Structure formats: C-alpha cells, structure tokens
Amino acid sequence: MTQPLAGIRVIDLSRALAGPYCTSLLADMGAEVIKVESINGGDNARQWAPFDGEHSLYFDSVNRNKRSICIDFYSDEGHRILERLIAGADVLVENFRLGTLDKLGLTASRLKELSPELIVGSVSGFGLTGPLKDDAGLDQVVQGMSGLMSITGPVGSDGYRLGVSIVDITSGIVCAFGIASALAGRAAGHPVSTVSTSLLETALNLSVFQGQRALSLGEDPVPQGNDHPTIAPYGTFRTATEPLNIAVANDKQWQAFCGLLGAPDLIDDERFDTGARRSSHRDELKALVEAILTTRPAAEWIPIITSADIPCGPISTYTQVFASPQVAALGLVHDSRRGDGSALSLLRGPLSLDQVATTIEAPPPMLGEHTTEVMAELGYSDEEIRQLESERRIRRREQPRAETR
Numbered sequence: 001m002t003q004p005l006a007g008i009r010v011i012d013l014s015r016a017l018a019g020p021y022c023t024s025l026l027a028d029m030g031a032e033v034i035k036v037e038s039i040n041g042g043d044n045a046r047q048w049a050p051f052d053g054e055h056s057l058y059f060d061s062v063n064r065n066k067r068s069i070c071i072d073f074y075s076d077e078g079h080r081i082l083e084r085l086i087a088g089a090d091v092l093v094e095n096f097r098l099g100t101l102d103k104l105g106l107t108a109s110r111l112k113e114l115s116p117e118l119i120v121g122s123v124s125g126f127g128l129t130g131p132l133k134d135d136a137g138l139d140q141v142v143q144g145m146s147g148l149m150s151i152t153g154p155v156g157s158d159g160y161r162l163g164v165s166i167v168d169i170t171s172g173i174v175c176a177f178g179i180a181s182a183l184a185g186r187a188a189g190h191p192v193s194t195v196s197t198s199l200l201e202t203a204l205n206l207s208v209f210q211g212q213r214a215l216s217l218g219e220d221p222v223p224q225g226n227d228h229p230t231i232a233p234y235g236t237f238r239t240a241t242e243p244l245n246i247a248v249a250n251d252k253q254w255q256a257f258c259g260l261l262g263a264p265d266l267i268d269d270e271r272f273d274t275g276a277r278r279s280s281h282r283d284e285l286k287a288l289v290e291a292i293l294t295t296r297p298a299a300e301w302i303p304i305i306t307s308a309d310i311p312c313g314p315i316s317t318y319t320q321v322f323a324s325p326q327v328a329a330l331g332l333v334h335d336s337r338r339g340d341g342s343a344l345s346l347l348r349g350p351l352s353l354d355q356v357a358t359t360i361e362a363p364p365p366m367l368g369e370h371t372t373e374v375m376a377e378l379g380y381s382d383e384e385i386r387q388l389e390s391e392r393r394i395r396r397r398e399q400p401r402a403e404t405r
Contacts, residue, residue, distance in 0.1 A: 001356040003030025008183065010091040011036060012066065015043040017139070017165055018123045018199070019095035020062040021172030026091070026179065027065035028349035028358040034085060034374060035063065035365065039072045039395050042367040053342065062172075063364035064346055069375070070368030070395035077393045079105060084378045087114045091179055095123040098133055112193070117186060120194045121179045123171050127198040137199045139165040146203030151210055153223040160223075171202040231275065232282040233257070236315070238290050241297040247311040251275065256308040261292045336363040339397070371396035 008031040012023040020035075020043070027033040037043055048058040069085075072078040082104070086092060092111070094101060101107070101120075111118055125137015140161050143149045148167070153160035178195035185192060204211060210221045210229065226245075227235035234247045248257045251274070258266045266272055266288065271281040278285055293301060298314060305312040321327060336344050349358040371394050375385050388394045 001359060002353045004353070005180075005183070006030035008032065008091065009089045010034070010093060011085050011089045013092065013094040013096070014123070015095070016045050017062060017168040018171040018175070019093050020045070021169055022121065022123070022175040022179070023066065023093050024062050024064055025173065025176040025349060028351060029180075031091070033066040034370075035066045035068045036082065036085065037068055037070045037367060039070050039078075039392065042068070042070060046367060052344070055338065055342065055344075060344060060346065060364040064349075064360050065362050066365055067362075067370035067374060068365035068368055069371045071371075072393045073104065075393050077388060077391075081375070081378070081394070082106075083114055085374075086111065086118065088378075089115055089118060090183070091119045091121060093121045093175070093179070097136065098124055098128065108193070117191065118193065119179060119182045119186070121175050122194065122196040123175050124196065124198045126200045128196060132200075139168045139199065142167050142199040142203050146200055147207055147211065147214075148203055151221050151223055151229070154225045155223060157223050166206070167199045167203045170206060171197055171199050174202050227282065227286070230279055232278040233285055233289050235286070237286070237293050239293045239298040239301055240295060241299070243315060244293070244298050244301060244305075245311075245313055245315065246305060253308070253310050254278070257305070257310055260304050260308055261289065263288070263292060331357055334360040336360060338363050339366040339369045366397050368395040368397045
C-alpha cells in the first residue's frame, strides 16, 4: 500500500481513546508512531475491560502499528529521553489537561527549540478558552453537555448515551485530519505549529441539521427512537421475523417502495405524496408499511427491497457482522500475535489508498516492548540502558518479535 506519511515520526503522549485513535489513523498512513508511556502502569486504557487474559482489548482496539517506550516522565533522565525523542519528531500528540505540557517543561518555546517544524496535535475536553477550559472532559459527560444525548433514545425519554464513545472517537478523527492538513501545509510552505480540537467542539459539530434547527428556528429536537427525525419512511420496521432498517429517502424510492409492497395506491395518497407530507404523517405511514412487512420474514424482504436500490439491512450483532461475507471480502479482520505470542484478531483501519486497504504491520505493543530499540536509536548504549532500567527510569520488556498475517 502507498504510505503517504512514510518518514513522518509521531511522538504519542496520549492515552485512553481520543489521542490513541488519532495516532492509530496516522500509523495506518505510514507514520512511525512511538507511544511514550508512564513507568507507572502505562496508558490508563491498559487497565480497562474487556480483557483477553492479561491484555486489555480496550487498549488493543486503538493501538495497532505503534511502538511502546516506557519512561519515568518526571525524572531528570526521563525528561531528557523525552526531549531527545521530540528533537527527532515531526508531530507530537497529547490529550492532557491544558497546561500539562508546560508542567513537563515542554513549553511552546522549548518545543520550538527541540524541533523547529514540530506540529503539536492536542485534544482537550472543552477547548483552549472559556470558563470550562480547565475542567476534565470525558466522553459521556460531553455527550450530555453537547446535546447528543438529548436526541438519542426512545420517544419521550430523557436521552441515551451512544453505545460507543463516539465523541472520543470522532475527536481523534478530527485531530488526525488537522495534523494531516498541517503536514500538507508545511510541505507547501504554509506551516502551523499547533492543531487543537476538543470533545465539546467535535460533539457540537456532530449535531449537523439538528443543531442547525436549534440555531435557526429555536426548536429543540427530541429523541425519536430508531426513526429518522425528518425523513419518512426511514427507520426500523417490524417484519414477520426480525426488524429491518429501511431508508426511503426520495420520491423515486418512495414510488418504487410502494410498488414492491404491492400498495401503489399509497403513491398518490395526499398524506404521503411529498417528502414533507410523509414526514408529517410518519406514524400513520409506519403503521401501513409495517402491516405489509409483517406478512413476510425479513430474509425475504431484504433482496426485494435492495433490488429496487433502496437501502435496507438487518440489525446485526458484532459477531454476526464479523462473520459476514462482506467483511471477509473487504479483509477488515487481520490475525496477528502480540509480543508475548498470544493470538489477536484486529480490525484494520477504515481507509484504502489507490484501491489498496490499509494493513496492520504490527499488533498493539506490550508495555515497554520497544524501549530497548528506541533507546538505542536515540544513541544510548546497552550499558546506559541497563543502568537506567536498574534505576527505574525506564521499563523494558524483551519479547520475541510479533508477527502479523
């Protein structure tokens, strides 16, 4: 695969989810990512369930294609190691609270001295200014504060959190986009030194037309279960067996849908003859549609509906989707082995370049798995490395080389 970020070195000081998700995407594009972890247990996510033996699958899910070096951040020698790493880097990624880099002695001026063209990518909870800038921000808290929870869940509910940490994940994507843009700008002679986003800024940008409704009309959207908030029929519908998601998004699809349902009279029904009227009469429409759909099983409806170019599909569990022919055809799951030899199946990244999918070159690293080799690259001798280990300034874990296929 073409690797557009080959030759770019990223120092990853981030932990948990938003920052690691960002750096995993950069690694997919060929960047060399060195994950710098604290000697006091490393990335917090290593302690989080679910576990496969001693291994956190939470951690494994977002730390592919990286190397791990483990140091004592707050010792003088640990600080020197960190500065030597930064001196050879193109990008530094962090998701500490505001001011933490300064406390580590990594002020903007010091970073400029160490690496004049360094790009610092940061994810905070609430942004660089304002009354909440120093507050800790976590995904679910920001889901609630941003309005996302207010539109998610059954009709009449107080709102649900999404089933994954969507704000952390998308903040990582936004930060990766900002870093890639900064790298392109640097190459084109338009350099920037910092790229920052926050959970709140990203979450609000996820509001799209729902947020725009509130801004322009002063209307607060509310939860509508599994139905689309403005388009109908578009949502989850009962059949004779399991429910289906069906998305009829325009008049052409509506006419085709009425035909395949055997209900052509609905096309000219004044309640449903435009998208706006279908939305206004959504409850009546859903009842009519489900009365027909419940006469046949889902497995029969899917090919009928999709043959008319109307998006339609089941509600799959993750084990079902991982076993699906489409996932297999895309090569989304890669088998690998961790540094200790244990087997691990991983999802590759979501991008393809020149029609070639990204790959997993290395599984998630064990804590300190690459300390020795990275220290050697920085110019430390074997004796110096052993001495620093004995003084508990670094941690290393010698393991057989991991394999992927």
